[in-house]
Amino acid sequence: STKAGYTMWDGPYGDWGSRKYLISSLDQSLKRMGLEYVDIFYHHRPDPETPLQETMKALDHVVRQGKALYVGLSNYPAELARKAIDILNDLGTPCVIHQPKYSMFERAPEARLLDVLKEKGVGCIPFSPLAGGQLTNRYLHGIPQDSRAASGSQFLNPDQLTEEKRLKVVALNALAESRGQKLSQMALAWVLRHDAVTSVLIGASKTSQIDDAVGMLENRQFSAQELATIDDILNRSN
Ligand SMILES: NC(=O)c1ccc[n+]([C@@H]2O[C@H](COP(=O)([O-])OP(=O)(O)OC[C@H]3O[C@@H](n4cnc5c(N)ncnc54)[C@H](OP(=O)(O)O)[C@@H]3O)[C@@H](O)[C@H]2O)c1
Known part of the structure; x- marks a missing residue:
């Protein structure tokens, strides 16, 4: 099941975290934007069906291909973020930033995630800061x-x-x-x-x-x- 609004296209590879999805969605985005590479390519949210290793290797791959300069994570809870960050470090493509939902009305990251990011030296750019x-x-x-x-x-x-x-x-x-x-x-x-917060993502x-x-x-x-x-x-x- 996919959440409306996240899916890039119909079918099993139009969403989530498979190598197929990540690489082809980035290729299509680059074509639409008329760019050769993006500065940061994020994995949008954890995929419970795909091994974390596969998703992280795909992020490493797009950086090695020159299609992204850096990679980031979004919506990963603390312990999964820690594992993903460790895998990316081992692959030689460190995670530069995590994008969690964080605001006065959404304080879940304070429980553990922000500490993990500080400990690992990974940046943090909250989205929906105004809820x-x-x-x-x-x-x-x-x-x-x-x-x-x-x-x-x-x-x-x-x-x-x-x-x-x-x-x-x-x-x-x-x-x-x-x-x-x-x-x-x-x-x-x-x-x-x-x-632990490096920047903030505004909407207007x-x-x-x-x-x-x-x-x-x-x-x-x-x-x-x-x-x-x-x-x-x-x-x-x-
Ligand atoms: N990674 C993810 O899963 C994820 C999910 C959601 C969003 N994002 C990213 O985060 C960005 C920001 O999220 P968000 O748009 O939800 O952020 P937000 O800052 O919580 O909300 C922005 C909205 O608040 C209102 N607003 C902003 N400044 C205001 C002001 N000075 N006075 C009154 N109202 C004001 C506007 O709504 P009105 O339209 O009512 O004017 C604006 O569109 C998005 O553009 C997106 O790129 C990421």
Whole structure:
């Protein structure tokens, strides 16, 4: 079974982590983009049906072919990431970066993954740092027409916008204002506060959102008190 939106084409080799899939999907992407190589080729998510060795050897192969300069992993949980990183090191094509889902609303990587990445010296670039737009001022008063939640997106549906979350967002928004920044900016700075986090992958539907993201750089510091307040808001049940 495949999840809608990830599959590159129909049939058994249009998804997941086989050598056949990885090599042919990269070839097709390069053709579509008119490029000879990509800077980083990620394995998108673990494949429970393909031996890890096969997937990692395919990543090593595309680097040796010159079709990718570096390789990365995405959505790999801690222990599987550790194994994959070890295999890639043995093959001589180190994993440069891991792309996990990490935000104030999605803290699972804090349990073990971030420690593994630090220990192994692998970079970390979280995706969906704003939980698809929930950690912004976008949904404070309903669902705007031009928003992701109103668009039928599989990445954010209105059912995820619960009253409990809205109350947390209201409290977080007030804290961000007291820091002289927008909630989106505080949410990005918060992801970057962790010393295992190297960069952050932003998403934007308007150029003003990119300006907001860059504006975050003006205040990346958190006091211990502010971090404790954020934990308290996130952990409380409203
Ligand atoms: N590896 C993976 O499995 C995986 C999965 C998902 C995504 N990704 C990657 O990660 C990237 C980022 O993910 P994401 O788009 O979910 O990130 P995100 O930062 O959590 O959400 C971005 C959305 O938040 C809203 N937003 C952004 N800045 C805002 C601001 N200043 N004020 C109000 N709303 C704001 C916009 O939604 P509106 O449309 O409502 O304006 C924007 O499209 C994607 O482009 C994709 O490349 C990777």
